[in-house]
Amino acid sequence: xxxxxxxxxxxxxxxxxxxxxxxxxxxxxxxxxxxxxxxxxxxxxxxxxxxxxxxxxxxxxxxxxxxxxxxxxxxxxxxxxxxxxxxxxxxxxxxxxxxxxxxxxxxxxxxxxxxxxxxxxxxxxxxxxxxxxxxxxxxxxxxxxxxxxxxxxxxxxxxxxxxxxxxxxxxxxxxxxxxxxxxxxxxxxxxxxxxxxxxxxxxxxxxxxxxxxxxxxxxxxxxxxxxxxxxxxxxxxxxxxxxxxxxxxxxxxxxxxxxxxxxxxxxxxxxxxxxxxxxxxxxxxxxxxxxxxxxxxxxxxxxxxxxxxxxxxxxxxxxxxxx
Amino acid sequence: xxxxxxxxxxxxxxxxxxxxxxxxxxxxxxxxxxxxxxxxxxxxxxxxxxxxxxxxxxxxxxxxxxxxxxxxxxxxxxxxxxxxxxxxxxxxxxxxxxxxxxxxxxxxxxxxxxxxxxxxxxxxxxxxxxxxxxxxxxxxxxxxxxxxxxxxxxxxxxxxxxxxxxxxxxxxxxxxxxxxxxxxxxxxxxxxxxxxxxxxxxxxxxxxxxxxxxxxxxxxxxxxxxxxxxxxxxxxxxxxxxxxxxxxxxxxxxxxxxxxxxxxxxxxxxxxxxxxxxxxxxxxxxxxxxxxxxxxxxxxxxxxxxxxxxxxxxxxxxxxxxx
Numbered sequence: 001x002x003x004x005x006x007x008x009x010x011x012x013x014x015x016x017x018x019x020x021x022x023x024x025x026x027x028x029x030x031x032x033x034x035x036x037x038x039x040x041x042x043x044x045x046x047x048x049x050x051x052x053x054x055x056x057x058x059x060x061x062x063x064x065x066x067x068x069x070x071x072x073x074x075x076x077x078x079x080x081x082x083x084x085x086x087x088x089x090x091x092x093x094x095x096x097x098x099x100x101x102x103x104x105x106x107x108x109x110x111x112x113x114x115x116x117x118x119x120x121x122x123x124x125x126x127x128x129x130x131x132x133x134x135x136x137x138x139x140x141x142x143x144x145x146x147x148x149x150x151x152x153x154x155x156x157x158x159x160x161x162x163x164x165x166x167x168x169x170x171x172x173x174x175x176x177x178x179x180x181x182x183x184x185x186x187x188x189x190x191x192x193x194x195x196x197x198x199x200x201x202x203x204x205x206x207x208x209x210x211x212x213x214x215x216x217x218x219x220x221x222x223x224x225x226x227x228x229x230x231x232x233x234x235x236x237x238x239x240x241x242x243x244x245x246x247x248x249x250x251x252x253x254x255x256x257x258x259x260x261x262x263x264x265x266x267x268x269x270x271x272x273x274x275x276x277x278x279x280x281x282x283x284x285x286x287x288x289x290x291x292x293x294x295x296x297x298x299x300x301x302x303x304x305x306x307x308x309x310x311x312x313x314x315x316x317x318x319x320x321x322x323x
Numbered sequence: 324x325x326x327x328x329x330x331x332x333x334x335x336x337x338x339x340x341x342x343x344x345x346x347x348x349x350x351x352x353x354x355x356x357x358x359x360x361x362x363x364x365x366x367x368x369x370x371x372x373x374x375x376x377x378x379x380x381x382x383x384x385x386x387x388x389x390x391x392x393x394x395x396x397x398x399x400x401x402x403x404x405x406x407x408x409x410x411x412x413x414x415x416x417x418x419x420x421x422x423x424x425x426x427x428x429x430x431x432x433x434x435x436x437x438x439x440x441x442x443x444x445x446x447x448x449x450x451x452x453x454x455x456x457x458x459x460x461x462x463x464x465x466x467x468x469x470x471x472x473x474x475x476x477x478x479x480x481x482x483x484x485x486x487x488x489x490x491x492x493x494x495x496x497x498x499x500x501x502x503x504x505x506x507x508x509x510x511x512x513x514x515x516x517x518x519x520x521x522x523x524x525x526x527x528x529x530x531x532x533x534x535x536x537x538x539x540x541x542x543x544x545x546x547x548x549x550x551x552x553x554x555x556x557x558x559x560x561x562x563x564x565x566x567x568x569x570x571x572x573x574x575x576x577x578x579x580x581x582x583x584x585x586x587x588x589x590x591x592x593x594x595x596x597x598x599x600x601x602x603x604x605x606x607x608x609x610x611x612x613x614x615x616x617x618x619x620x621x622x623x624x625x626x627x628x629x630x631x632x633x634x635x636x637x638x639x640x641x642x643x644x645x646x
Contacts, residue, residue: 026551027469028395028536029364034357041352042407042455046447075351086367086453117363124369130409130453132365146350213351228349
């Protein structure tokens with residue numbers, strides 16, 4: 001692409017929101033009116049590793065890059081503010097395709113009240129998108145970290161799992177009979193993951209003690225949270241809520257549905273811990289944000305995450321990375 | 324690389340500075356105590372496009388990725404705060420090489436008072452590093468943008484040009500006799516560009532009206548500044564200060580030294596405009612930061628940048644991109 005021409009077209013495609021941005025794209029850096037606490041994360045997706053252009057439109061790629069970054073802010077319970085996007089584009093890529101990518105990002109930004117306030121466009125051999133997002137809070141205490149889980153806390157998840165992994169298996173050609181709406185929902189779940197920003201903020205306000213977004217799957221991410229908190233998270237696999245169609249797709253590819261849902265990843269639901277006395281408030285908060293609070297187990301003294309099947313037997317889950 | 328193992332090793336290699344960082348790497352996002360104005364930029368470098376592993380050590384790559392991002396903050400005149408680094412690494416890359424890259428970045432961070440507060444490590448086929456940097460200011464008025472140049476302002480540059488381009492030509496095999504110290508300085512200039520952070524802050528305080536960092540070369544970057552400010556910048560090529568050895572290297576590759584210095588780019592000096600009555604103060608400010616203020620010309624009504632040779636003839640400069 002012609003970098004300068006594209007940069008101008010991108011600038012025209014972007015809108016500022018929320019009144020914080022004093023200078024957006026077009027200068028050496030963006031200038032933003034801050035609030036007292038900044039919460040920042042950077043995330044990168046690479047063609048052939050995190051998505052395939054044979055199954056993802058350019059607008060899906062833009063959506064996914066911003067969504068995965070925003071999901072980190074959801075897990076901190078903060079309001080998102082600005083995004084900064086670095087695009088590595090193949091020299092032969094048409095400007096219109098690059099603008100579709102930016103359009104997919106801008107559409108999600110609009111829906112979530114985010115301003116894409118800056119970026120970088122460079123040539124390179126492999127389509128790569130890095131997105132940095134900053135969210136804002138008034139006080140440090142509003143922010144939920146990974147390290148706050150305590151023994152006896154309940155472990156909850158904000159919604160059904162396995163949908164993104166099932167969508168990927170469908171794209172890879174899994175043969176299964178499903179109602180068309182279920183099929184489409186699984187593909188959408190994979191191509192356009194939804195950051196649980198509203199749920200993250202209401203769960204934080206309702207007093208969850210620790211939170212993490214499910215990018216790698218419950219198996220891996222519960223371990224990360226357990227390790228940071230210095231507790232053991234005991235998770236009952238039979239309690240894992242399955243997205244519609246996941247059982248059928250897992251069966252079609254010869255996998256156990258619950259193991260599949262716990263390890264396939266990319267669902268971007270939130271995993272959280274809650275002191276038992278706040279469980280009801282957290283259920284109400286999740287519901288008010290259009291999510292759920294499904295209880296998977298409990299924290300105990302110890303370390304790491306352990307998984308039990310319906311018969312109470314320990315199950316070893318290797319974090320199967322599917323892209 | 325094994326992502327998780329590397330991430331832990333990276334976390335151990337990083338230090339927090341300045342007391343702003345409340346939670347660094349290890350959570351979903353970093354938590355930082357903000358100041359009233361946030362200034363943020365993202366920059367990406369790609370192997371084979373912005374650097375070559377045949378001529379750059381991994382530590383050079385880390386340095387360069389952070390340096391080019393910090394240079395944008397230098398051009399805004401703000402104090403740098405935090406950096407967030409996304410690394411795309413080949414799966415077969417050894418952890419030690421990745422840590423050398425992070426080490427080069429951390430060394431520059433230490434020297435400039437920056438905290439690398441977060442990041443992302445993913446696998447991919449081409450070594451790519453995206454760095455987002457945030458700097459802070461108390462008031463919007465402290466920040467220097469590209470759009471403040473006015474007719475009659477003087478145009479200045481903070482130091483000699485062409486050094487990085489000459490270093491690249493030496494790496495590409497240009498045959499020229501040079502004292503070893505000059506040769507080494509040119510290579511260092513290319514491999515380890517230095518963001519002019521101190522100069523940017525003192526120049527801003529001394530009242531420059533607009534500023535931009537010279538990543539693409541005076542020819543291209545003066546045009547960007549002129550366009551944003553709505554003025555014409557008239558630049559006298561004969562006034563462009565040459566880094567030691569640039570004249571010899573340019574001659575060896577059959578280029579006019581001044582044209583070479585104006586177009587080769589990657590010098591990361593600062594180009595700025597100054598109302599004439601502040602010129603002396605700006606010269607003193609640049610000197611106090613170990614830089615210079617070399618006057619290249621003057622702004623006038625109109626638009627774009629124009630270049631004249633020593634005889635006063637107009638010279639057309641096509642921004643020759645050498646990387």
